[in-house]
Amino acid sequence: MAGSIATRAAYGAALIELAETHPELVVLDADLAQAVTTCKFAEKYPDRHFDMGIAECNMTGIAAGLATCGKHPFTNTFAIFATGRAWEQVRNSIAYPGLPVTVVGSHGGLSVGEDGATHQCTEDLNNMRVIPGMTVVVPCDGNETRYATEALLNLNAPSYLRLCRMAVDNVTDEIPGYKFELGKGFTMRDGGDATIIACGLMVQEALKAAGMLAAEGISARVIDMHTIKPLDEELVVKAAQETGVIVTSEEHNVIGGLGAAVCECLSLRCPVPVVRHGVEDCFGRSGAAKKVLAAYGLTAEVLADKVRYALTLKKS
Amino acid sequence: MEPKEIQKLAITATKGRLLGLSAIHRAASGHTGGSLSVMDILTVLYFHEMKVNPEQPRDPDRDRLVLSKGHCSPALYAVLALRGFFPVEDMQLFRSIDGHYSGHPDMVHVKGVDMSTGSLGQGLSAAVGMALAGKMDSKNYRVYAVLGDGELDEGQIWEAAMAGAKYKVDNLCAVVDYNKMQIDGITDDVMPLGDLHAKWAAFGWNVIEVDGHDYAALADALDQAKAAKGKPTVILAHTIKGKGVSFMERVFTWHGKAPNDEQYAQAKGELEAHLKQLEEEGK
Ligand SMILES: Cc1ncc(C[n+]2csc(CCOP(=O)(O)OP(=O)(O)O)c2C)c(N)n1
């Protein structure tokens, strides 16, 4: 495929493709169908699309009711509203009864760009991860988004899918042997000195960082950890054992997301130094997406620095 | 409604009140006032109106009920037990670590519960979703949502009301247990609800007001709800919090309090005397 596409756009296309073979799939919106790219689904399947207006809590509750009657709803809004405003509805009306609803948080992270801090959600992985029984997925590119959407539809349980606004390069389709499996990270690049575990658009940055480091003779492994929960603990532990140091990288607060999940796993099973690369517990601000990411250090260059630093912590 | 059926419903509701109170007393915890006020509504629904089958609690064609005021699970559990969904003795496991009859209804573990509730304000949305699914699949089932009046303080209720009107879910009927009280006091003091009839009508709903302790009137209202096409119906059922136990009626402090042994004995005595009287009248 190559080229670039935003994960939100790949998701919108995947819904239309999956609707054909999955009559249980229904789509709910909260006045953001254009932004989330579900508008095309609405056009093609008007009887299976419901726009609930700017009422995220109600949208979430209605999805729960639909799910008790054999539907698999995908609810759509920005990540901040999906996992913030409607958090308790997700917890009590969807997760507690274990209903098959996929909560989709589009416009996750700082790469929302110009809309600024009120819309840049860097807490969603934390918010969803802490709910018992939730599956939490952050695809890194359009190709992976297509597979993730299908996997969550077939999961038949509560799930959260985090998408981004900004177009990103397709990378997974160029990796030989790439396969998407829910709950299983994918090793994008092998390496023995350190491991970068990344999700979302930081996977692309991790691959670039690994390239830079290779030029210095540092061999960094890169794992695409699209499923934050349940975490692929075996792969994490193996990486810790084999490379002795881990750097996590995510477009999320360094508190509560992928980095936290990796630390929780390793603190018990294989304590090695873990450096968390992400948003340093602060709010974002307006700007062009790439400039905002750069302003907060979410780049391959800063990530490469984190790896260099991590190597100094390595116990020999 | 035939006087005989009214009699039978009154007997069932009184048994339900006894069961609910004994469960709350045994657990020394639970919501007394609202369980007593909603009992007649739930009795008419489960023993007169709804098509449900305890042998097939998940029948896709069944009518569904969301007890949005989930804290009144003692009333729901009692009615479900009397209807045959699970043994009446199970009521003794209410709020107990030894069972799964949680303080608030749990659809995963309790037969007959159609939606897990307890966080006020969320149930009407779920009910709209169930009604939408019924429309999509051309099913004939009906959906009932039982709401508290204090619960109407929640904004999500009104979000759901708009959605119900938008999608014309005439297979949905909400019933408000309009007992004029919530935890902190009377609703007029805590948060005045204003003209509820006009509010629901303005949100595009068919509105019916009844005495929520009058079985025939409730049944009639449910019939009118079925006949109303193109919009959902809400029944504002005027009730008395604590109904059926003299010293609990209209006393808001009984909202979330369990009776002690002495209070329970008195309440039980009153309800048993009432039951005896009903059974004699029925002979
Ligand atoms: C969202 C939420 N906030 C607070 C509570 C705590 N609570 C339980 S019952 C209740 C009052 C409910 O009043 P009402 O809806 O009138 O119920 P009823 O009078 O029928 O018992 C409150 C505030 C809750 N369960 N959910």
Ligand SMILES: [Mg+2]
């Ligand atoms: Mg009340």
